[in-house]
């Protein structure tokens with residue numbers, strides 16, 4: 001079958017060219033424009049890249065209009081219900097669900113990489129006790145290449161795999177340590193006799209003075225939340241990791257760049273911003289007032305946890321998290337949580353309001369997750385850290401996919417220059 005092409009016609013210069021069309025296994029066809037500048041002397045313009053494909057990827061598929069999210073073809077609803085975070089990590093990294101023996105080997109590998117170099121503790125002492133944990137995460141993860149430089153040859157597949165395992169395994173340990181640092185409490189070592197999510201909660205809330213057994217409801221909730229946050233196609237932080245990785249920087253530096261990007265309130269920082277917003281609203285009686293503020297162009301207030309660059313439908317993850325939220329609140333004795341009541345009322349009013357309906361603004365992954373974290377005793381400033389732990393799997397999978405791609409080149413977007421035209425220097429006494 002003849003390859004599909006797209007005809008581009010330049011009426012002002014009476015010329016045209018055929019552009020090749022690339023069709024993936026799912027999703028819209030994509031016009032290849034790489035030859036456009038060479039053939040026609042023009043660039044394309046798409047600030048924010050919402051209409052631009054930056055790469056080929058086989059990891060995650062999203063349909064924003066239909067509210068569909070698939071990891072390696074598996075619907076997120078099925079993975080959230082039936083899988084585990086480390087099984088999903090294996091799927092995202094290697095492309096297939098593991099056989100029982102493969103999963104056991106992978107879990108064992110990850111668990112035995114959860115310890116961090118003892119000298120890393122000195123780095124924590126350099127942060128003030130009230131440093132934001134995301135600042136600590138960015139710094140500590142970026143420093144890992146100073147501690148684990150024995151496997152940093154990015155052209156060596158085994159080195160790439162070792163760095164990937166180290167990163168995924170150490171994120172919870174680094175995260176829990178940043179929380180303990182903020183409490184001025186001793187760090188808790190990871191335990192090899194615990195599962196990934198139970199281990200994280202143990203490192204967060206155990207103390208040397210008494211035993212701590214993670215609540216199975218909390219462990220399950222964290223498992224589901226980590227699965228839902230593991231990957232999301234070419235979002236801002238993943239694109240940051242890919243662009244940083246395209247210069248062949250080491251994987252720890254690239255993931256640290258992703259953590260920094262995720263921190264923004266327009267992205268992963270939204271879950272912390274949602275709780276701060278709910279606390280600012282304070283009471284159901286104030287909801288109408290704040291919805292008006294969100295609609296007011298002259299008011300910078302936004303309904304945090306609402307809207308999405310891609311989803312113009314209900315974020316499928318938000319639907320699942322909402323259900324988990326009710327289960328956790330009921331199990332932890334917060335069934336009548338005023339924050340949850342406020343969130344449900346806010347969602348109810350917004351979803352009936354023309355402003356939100358016309359702009360297809362629905363709750364996203366961040367709207368309910370913070371309420372769960374709060375019920376589990378995790379403080380607001382750790383919410384985006386939770387997001388980063390999970391997304392380290394997606395970032396790593398995309399980094400590995402990009403570095404292994406033989407066609408991979410350094411990323412280098414162009415621009416529309418609208419600054420001053422060429423002009424001569426003027427001596428200071430003539431200005």
Ligand code: SDX
Nearest residue numbers: 232235266267268270294302303304305306307308309359
């Ligand atoms: C994540 O990309 C990903 O995949 C990200 C993510 C992932 O898993 O990696 O899904 C995680 O980042 C989720 C999004 C978390 N962010 C928030 O919840 C912050 C609040 N949301 C907004 O800042 C906003 O909705 C964005 C940033 C998420 C999306 O912005 P867009 O698509 O660029 O939308 P826009 O700014 O062009 O807004 C379109 C219209 C505008 O109004 P008009 O100019 O057309 O009149 O909708 C309005 C906006 O003012 N609008 C909102 C709004 N979001 C958009 N109005 C009030 N409250 C909001 N939350």
